[in-house]
Amino acid sequence: xxxxxxxxxxxxxxxxxxxxxxxxxxxxxxxxxxxxxxxxxxxxxxxxxxxxxxxxxxxxxxxxxxxxxxxxxxxxxxxxxxxxxxxxxxxxxxxxxxxxxxxxxxxxxxxxxxxxxxxxxxxxxxxxxxxxxxxxxxxxxxxxxxxxxxxxxxxxxxxxxxxxxxxxxxxxxxxxxxxxxxxxxxxxxxxxxxxxxxxxxxxxxxxxxxxxxxxxxxxxxxxxxxxxxxxxxxxxxxxxxxxxxxxxxxxxxxxxxxxxxxxxxxxxxxxxxxxxxxxxxxxxxxxxxxxxxxxxxxxxxxxxxxxxxxxxxxxxxxxxxxxxxxxxxxxxxxxxxxxxxxxxxxxxxxxxxxxxxxxxxxxxxxxxxxxxxxxxxxxxxxxxxxxxxxxxxxxxxxxxxxxxxxxxxxxxxxxxxxxxxxxxxxxxxxxxxxxxxxxxxxxxxxxxxxxxxxxxxxxx
Amino acid sequence: xxxxxxxxxxxxxxxxxxxxxxxxxxxxxxxxxxxxxxxxxxxxxxxxxxxxxxxxxxxxxxxxxxxxxxxxxxxxxxxxxxxxxxxxxxxxxxxxxxxxxxxxxxxxxxxxxxxxxxxxxxxxxxxxxxxxxxxxxxxxxxxxxxxxxxxxxxxxxxxxxxxxxxxxxxxxxxxxxxxxxxxxxxxxxxxxxxxxxxxxxxxxxxxxxxxxxxxxxxxxxxxxxxxxxxxxxxxxxxxxxxxxxxxxxxxxxxxxxxxxxxxxxxxxxxxxxxxxxxxxxxxxxxxxxxxxxxxxxxxxxxxxxxxxxxxxxxxxxxxxxxxxxxxxxxxxxxxxxxxxxxxxxxxxxxxxxxxxxxxxxxxxxxxxxxxxxxxxxxxxxxxxxxxxxxxxxxxxxxxxxxxxxxxxxxxxxxxxxxxxxxxxxxxxxxxxxxxxxxxxxxxxxxxxxxxxxxxxxxxxxxxxxxxxxxxxxxxxxxxxxx
Numbered sequence: 001x002x003x004x005x006x007x008x009x010x011x012x013x014x015x016x017x018x019x020x021x022x023x024x025x026x027x028x029x030x031x032x033x034x035x036x037x038x039x040x041x042x043x044x045x046x047x048x049x050x051x052x053x054x055x056x057x058x059x060x061x062x063x064x065x066x067x068x069x070x071x072x073x074x075x076x077x078x079x080x081x082x083x084x085x086x087x088x089x090x091x092x093x094x095x096x097x098x099x100x101x102x103x104x105x106x107x108x109x110x111x112x113x114x115x116x117x118x119x120x121x122x123x124x125x126x127x128x129x130x131x132x133x134x135x136x137x138x139x140x141x142x143x144x145x146x147x148x149x150x151x152x153x154x155x156x157x158x159x160x161x162x163x164x165x166x167x168x169x170x171x172x173x174x175x176x177x178x179x180x181x182x183x184x185x186x187x188x189x190x191x192x193x194x195x196x197x198x199x200x201x202x203x204x205x206x207x208x209x210x211x212x213x214x215x216x217x218x219x220x221x222x223x224x225x226x227x228x229x230x231x232x233x234x235x236x237x238x239x240x241x242x243x244x245x246x247x248x249x250x251x252x253x254x255x256x257x258x259x260x261x262x263x264x265x266x267x268x269x270x271x272x273x274x275x276x277x278x279x280x281x282x283x284x285x286x287x288x289x290x291x292x293x294x295x296x297x298x299x300x301x302x303x304x305x306x307x308x309x310x311x312x313x314x315x316x317x318x319x320x321x322x323x324x325x326x327x328x329x330x331x332x333x334x335x336x337x338x339x340x341x342x343x344x345x346x347x348x349x350x351x352x353x354x355x356x357x358x359x360x361x362x363x364x365x366x367x368x369x370x371x372x373x374x375x376x377x378x379x380x381x382x383x384x385x386x387x388x389x390x391x392x393x394x395x396x397x398x399x400x401x402x403x404x405x406x407x408x409x410x411x412x413x414x415x416x417x418x419x420x421x422x423x424x425x426x427x428x429x430x431x432x433x434x435x436x437x438x439x440x441x442x443x444x445x446x447x448x449x450x451x452x453x454x455x456x457x458x459x460x
Numbered sequence: 461x462x463x464x465x466x467x468x469x470x471x472x473x474x475x476x477x478x479x480x481x482x483x484x485x486x487x488x489x490x491x492x493x494x495x496x497x498x499x500x501x502x503x504x505x506x507x508x509x510x511x512x513x514x515x516x517x518x519x520x521x522x523x524x525x526x527x528x529x530x531x532x533x534x535x536x537x538x539x540x541x542x543x544x545x546x547x548x549x550x551x552x553x554x555x556x557x558x559x560x561x562x563x564x565x566x567x568x569x570x571x572x573x574x575x576x577x578x579x580x581x582x583x584x585x586x587x588x589x590x591x592x593x594x595x596x597x598x599x600x601x602x603x604x605x606x607x608x609x610x611x612x613x614x615x616x617x618x619x620x621x622x623x624x625x626x627x628x629x630x631x632x633x634x635x636x637x638x639x640x641x642x643x644x645x646x647x648x649x650x651x652x653x654x655x656x657x658x659x660x661x662x663x664x665x666x667x668x669x670x671x672x673x674x675x676x677x678x679x680x681x682x683x684x685x686x687x688x689x690x691x692x693x694x695x696x697x698x699x700x701x702x703x704x705x706x707x708x709x710x711x712x713x714x715x716x717x718x719x720x721x722x723x724x725x726x727x728x729x730x731x732x733x734x735x736x737x738x739x740x741x742x743x744x745x746x747x748x749x750x751x752x753x754x755x756x757x758x759x760x761x762x763x764x765x766x767x768x769x770x771x772x773x774x775x776x777x778x779x780x781x782x783x784x785x786x787x788x789x790x791x792x793x794x795x796x797x798x799x800x801x802x803x804x805x806x807x808x809x810x811x812x813x814x815x816x817x818x819x820x821x822x823x824x825x826x827x828x829x830x831x832x833x834x835x836x837x838x839x840x841x842x843x844x845x846x847x848x849x850x851x852x853x854x855x856x857x858x859x860x861x862x863x864x865x866x867x868x869x870x871x872x873x874x875x876x877x878x879x880x881x882x883x884x885x886x887x888x889x890x891x892x893x894x895x896x897x898x899x900x901x902x903x904x905x906x907x908x909x910x911x912x913x914x915x916x917x918x919x920x921x922x923x924x925x926x927x928x929x930x931x932x933x934x935x936x937x938x939x940x941x942x
Contacts, residue, residue: 359601364597364598364601365593365594365597365598366594366598370594370597374634374638375528377634377635377638378528378638378641378642381635381638381639381642382642386635386639389635389638390635393631393632393634393635396631397624397627397628397631400623400624400627401620401624404604404620404623405620408608408616408619408620411605411608411609412608412609412615412616412619443525444525445524445525445526445527445528448525448527448528449526449527452527
C-alpha cells in the first residue's frame with residue numbers, strides 16, 4: 001500500500017503524455033492533473049498513522065505523511081496557477097506529477113541510493129519545467145538551473161560515496177550504527193559535499209545564487225513548486241540523512257549548520273531589501289526563510305526539528321497564498337513592487353490577504369509564521385545557541401521592514417488604476433491559505449503535539 | 461465567579477465585529493456604544509476588587525497550547541487595574557473625539573481602533589508571558605495601520621519608524637522571555653511562577669538589560685525616544701490620545717511587571733543606572749520641549765519628560781517612588797490625552813500645529829483655551845491637579861534614595877513649567893493675529909470628552925487616595941520581595 005499515491009501520480013502522468021496521440025483537445029489536461037493530485041491528497045489524508053515499508057529502501061509513516069500532504073497541496077496550487085500554459089500541456093503537467101511523486105519518495109527514503117534516485121527524479125522533471133516556454137530568458141534560467149544542479153548532484157553523490165566508504169553501509173540506520181568518533185574528521189569531507197549538493201536544492205547560502213534568476217524566469221506554477229515543495233523536500237531529506245544516519249555526530253555537524261543558518265539568514269534578508277521585482281524580492285525572502293529552517297537543523301532537538309517541520313508548513317501556506325495573488329497580478333501585467341501602490345483601493349481583499357501572508361512570513365503573532373519562528377527561537381535558546389537566536393531576531397526585524405514597506409505602499413500609495421476583479425479560483429485558494437494560517441497561528445497546539453510525536457520516527 | 465476579564469475582551473471583539481459588519485454610517489455609533497459598555501464593565505470590577513489584597517485578583521486560566529505549557533491566564537492587581545480603567549476610559553474618549561475628526565474609511569477605522577483597545581487591555585490583563593507578548597505585538601500592528609491610513613502628510617515615514625523601532629524592542633523582549641522559560645527550569649510562561657523562581661545573577665543582568673531595552677524603547681526613554689515625536693505628529697488625534705495615554709504606559713508597566721519583579725537582585729544593582737537614565741530623560745525631554753514650535757511635537761516631548769519621571773520613580777525602589785510612578789502613569793495618561801485631544805481640535809480648526817501661527821486663541825475660542833490651560837497645569841504638576849500628587853511622591857522617593865541628585869529632576873519640572881507657560885502665552889494669550897481666523901469654539905458634544913478629562917484631573921488631584929488605595933498594597937508587596 002505504500003506507493004499508492006505515487007503510483008496514482010505516475011499513471012496519471014503516463015496517461016497525460018500519451019493522450020495527445022488519441023485526443024485532439026487538451027483543455028481537460030490541467031483538470032485531470034488536478035484530479036490526480038486531489039485523489040492522491042485525499043488518499044494520503046486517510047492513511048495517517050499507518051506505517052509501511054519497502055524493504056529498507058523506503059519507509060512510509062507520519063513523517064512522510066506530513067510532507068506528502070504539503071507536496072500534494074502545493075502541487076495542486078501550482079497546477080491551478082499553470083492553467084494558462086497553452087503549449088505542450090500534456091508534457092508540462094505530467095512532468096509536474098512526476099516531480100511531485102519524486103518528492104514523495106524522497107522523504108520516504110531510508111537509504112543513500114533511494115535518496116539519490118528520488119532527488120534525480122525530482123531534478124529531471126524540474127529541469128525541463130523551469131525552461132518551459134519560448135522566452136529566451138526562461139531558456140537561460142533553465143540552463144543555469146540544469147548545469148548547477150548536475151554539478152550539485154555530482155557533489156552529492158561524491159559525499160554520499162565518502163559516507164558509504166567510511167561506514168560500509170547504505171542504509172541510514174546502519175550508517176548510524178557503524179559510526180565511530182574516529183570517523184568524524186574524514187566524514188567532514190563527506191558532510192561538506194553532501195551539504196553542497198543538497199544545499200543547492202534547499203537554497204541555502206552559499207549555494208543559492210541560481211535561485212533569484214530561476215524563480216524570476218520560470219513559469220509561476222513551477223516557481224511555486226520549487227519554493228513550496230521541492231525546497232522543503234530537500235530539507236526533509238537532510239533531516240532524515242543527518243539525524244537518522246549521522247545523528248551520532250550531532251555536535252560535529254550542528255556547528256556547521258549554525259554557521260550556514262546565520263549566513264543564509266543574513267544573505268536572504270539583506271538581499272531582499274534592494275529588490276524591485278516582486279518575484280526576485282520573494283526569492284530573496286525565501287532564501288532568508290531557509291535560514292530559519294536551518295535553525296531547526298542547527299539545534300536538532302525534538303523542539304528544533306518540530307520547529308523545522310512546522311516552519312515548512314507555515315512557509316508553504318504563505319507561499320501558496322502569495323503566489324496565488326502573484327499569478328493573478330502577473331496576468332494583469334504587475335511584476336514590479338512599485339506597481340502594488342494603492343492595491344488597497346484596487347482590491348481590498350487581495351491587499352489585506354497579501355498583508356496577512358507577508359505578516360505571517362515576518363512573524364507577526366496570531367499568524368502561523370509567528371508560532372513556527374517562536375518554536376525555532378526556543379529551540380536555539382534551549383540549546384544555548386544565543387547568538388543564532390540573536391541573528392534570527394535581527395533577520396526578523398529586517399524582514400518586517402521590507403514586508404511592511406510593501407504593506408505601506410499598498411495602503412498609502414496613490415494609484416489611478418482601476419479596480420481589479422478577482423477571479424473566484426484565486427479567491428478560494430487565497431481564502432483557504434488565510435484560514436489555515438489563522439488556525440495554525442491561534443491553535444497550533446495539536447500540530448505541535450503531532451509533530452513532536454512524528455520526530456520520534458527520525459530520532460533514534 | 462463571573463469571568464469578568466475575559467468577558468471584557470470578548471465583548472471588545474464582538475463590537476469590532478458589529479462595527480465592521482454593520483452599516484457604514486453606524487460604525488462610529490456602534491464603536492462608541494462598545495467602548496462605553498467596556499468602560500462600564502471595567503468599572504464594574506470595582507465592586508469585586510479587594511483593595512487591601514496584594515496578589516492578582518479575578519484570576520482566570522484556560523489551557524491554550526498545552527504542548528508548550530502555554531495558557532491564557534488573566535488577572536489584575538493594584539498596578540494593572542488602574543491601567544485597565546485608564547485604557548477603557550481613553551479609548552472611549554478617543555472614539556468620542558474621532559466622531560469629529562475622522563471622516564474617511566470609517567468602516568475600517570472604528571474596528572481597528574477597537575482592536576487596538578482589545579490588545580492594549582490584553583497587555584494589562586495577561587499573566588502569561590506568551591500571551592503578553594502576543595498582545596504587545598498586535599498593539600504595534602494596529603497602531604501602525606492607524607498611523608499609516610489615517611495619519612497626516614508624513615505618515616508613511618512615521619508609521620514605519622514606529623513599527624521598526626518598537627518591533628526591535630519586542631523581539632529582544634521575546635528572547636528574554638524564552639530564556640526565562642528555560643532558565644527557570646519551570647518550562648512555563650506563567651508570570652507568577654517565573655517571578656518566584658530564582659535565577660543566577662549573571663542571567664538576571666542579561667535578561668534585565670534585554671527587557672529594560674525593550675521597555676525603554678516603548679516608554680520611551682532617551683536615547684530611544686526618537687520615534688515618538690514623529691509618530692505623534694503624524695498620528696490621527698485619537699491615535700495620539702491612546703499612544704500617549706496608554707501605549708507608553710505599557711512600557712513602564714511591563715518594566716514593573718516582568719524584570720523588576722522577577723529579577724530583584726539585578727533590579728537593586730541597576731537602580732542607579734535606571735535613575736541616571738530617568739534624570740537624563742526628564743531634563744532632556746524638558747529642554748527639547750522648550751525648543752519646539754509644533755504644538756503636537758511639544759506635547760510629545762513633554763510625554764518623554766514625564767516618562768522620565770516614571771522611570772525615576774521606579775528606580776527609587778521606595779514605596780513613595782513606586783506609588784508616584786504608578787500615579788504618574790495614570791495622571792499623565794489623563795493630562796496627555798487631554799492636551800492631544802485639544803491639539804487635535806485646534807488642528808481641525810486651523811489646519812496647523814505651528815504655535816507661531818496661533819495667538820490670542822483665548823479670546824477667539826475661550827472654552828477650548830481654558831481647558832488647554834487646565835491640561836497644561838495638570839502636566840506641569842500644579843497642586844490640586846493629579847500630576848502634582850504623582851510628582852510629589854516620586855521626588856519624595858527620589859530624596860530618600862538619591863538625596864540631592866533629586867534637584868536635577870526638579871530642574872526638569874521647572875523647565876516643564878516654563879515651556880508650558882511659554883506655549884500658553886504664545887498660542888492662547890498673545891496678540892490676536894491680524895487676520896482673525898473664523899473658527900468655532902468647542903460646542904455641544906465636542907466639549908464632553910475634554911471636560912471629562914479636565915474634571916478627572918481635578919478629582920485625582922484633590923482626592924489622591926482614590927488611586928493610591930489601588931496602588932499601595934501592591935507596591936508594598938513588591939517592596940517586601942526586594
